[in-house]
Amino acid sequence: MIEQDLIGWTIGFDLDGTLVETHEDLIGTLNRMLATKGLPACPVEGARDLIGGGARALLVHGFERAGAPVEDAQDPALFDAFIADYIEHIADHSRPFDGVVETLERLAARGATLVVVTNKRSDLSELLLGKIDLTRHFAAIVGPDRVSARKPSRAHFNEAVTSVGGDPARAIMVGDAAPDVGTARDAGVPVIGVTFGYTPVPMEELEPDVIVDAFDDVEEAVDMLVVDHYVQKAMAG
Structure with a gap:
């Protein structure tokens, strides 16, 4: 039986260049x-x-x-x-990156709530994710038209997380570019940066909390950040 040790955690994912090769x-x-x-x-x-x-x-x-x-x-x-x-x-050639489906399934099985936090219009995001059978993994798909301010504003991330019943104090962002790192920094949440997406600035220069070169490594990065959250909380008393 899989331990549901991520109950109460919300993970926000960028779409283009993070979940899907578009x-x-x-x-x-x-x-x-x-x-x-x-x-x-x-x-x-x-x-x-x-x-x-x-x-x-x-x-x-x-x-x-x-x-x-x-x-x-x-x-x-x-x-x-x-x-x-x-x-x-929209889906002639677009496909999930290797490891996306398996990783999302494992995170959900462990109790995490998953949400898409994208600057792509919500209707286009829903159409794309529906065509490639990814919609089922997410509690919500939150484009800029469904929030008060788009990435890199913390409002986008926080409103997406709360819309699915999550707590921004126990949330993680995963993305491929400056808007993703920026919104995480603005929201005060940890961020995982992927190196295989669409960014004119190398991910190393954006300085996310963890960098991964393959989507298969996202789960391990999430575990590191969750452990660090509880360690910091314990040290704070």
């Missing part, structure tokens, strides 16, 4: 938008650093890389076209 579908949509303007495509494998700031930022970066005026990327009609195209292709 860059091929996002860059595919970007390239179709660039093509409508007669602009060259971004090589898929060379554009991972463009992911993470949302669709509007992705369009701006894509147009900048193509040498086109940024103002053209900010056309509301182009944004609407981007979203419509992405919805059609």
Whole structure:
């Protein structure tokens, strides 16, 4: 029998670049938008650093890389076209990173409450996670439209945690980029940084509490942080 030693703990996960490898579908949509303007495509494998700031930022970066005026990327009609195209292709190639499903199952079996804390729109996040059969692992999927302020504000993390009945004093963030580390620091919670995601700044430079190179290592990192929480609590009396 698995010991439910994580009851009372909530773990928040970023989505793109942490749970799911999404860059091929996002860059595919970007390239179709660039093509409508007669602009060259971004090589898929060379554009991972463009992911993470949302669709509007992705369009701006894509147009900048193509040498086109940024103002053209900010056309509301182009944004609407981007979203419509992405919805059609949201899970053509996107898949969970290796070890995600197994790790989420183990953490849940031990009693942890799992929640997605993402700057991706909630409806898009739900659509993606539903198509790749990850929704069932989470108590909630909390995008920026469901909180008072988006990452890196502590409001995003705290409101996501409390929305599933969790206590921010016993919570951990897992993410791949500066907004994830930033929201954890702002909330005063520990953060696990993964190195395989989408960040223009190396994870080592962002200085999370624990760095992992594979999702399979997230559970061990959670255990380290939980033990440290109780040690610190005992030392404080």
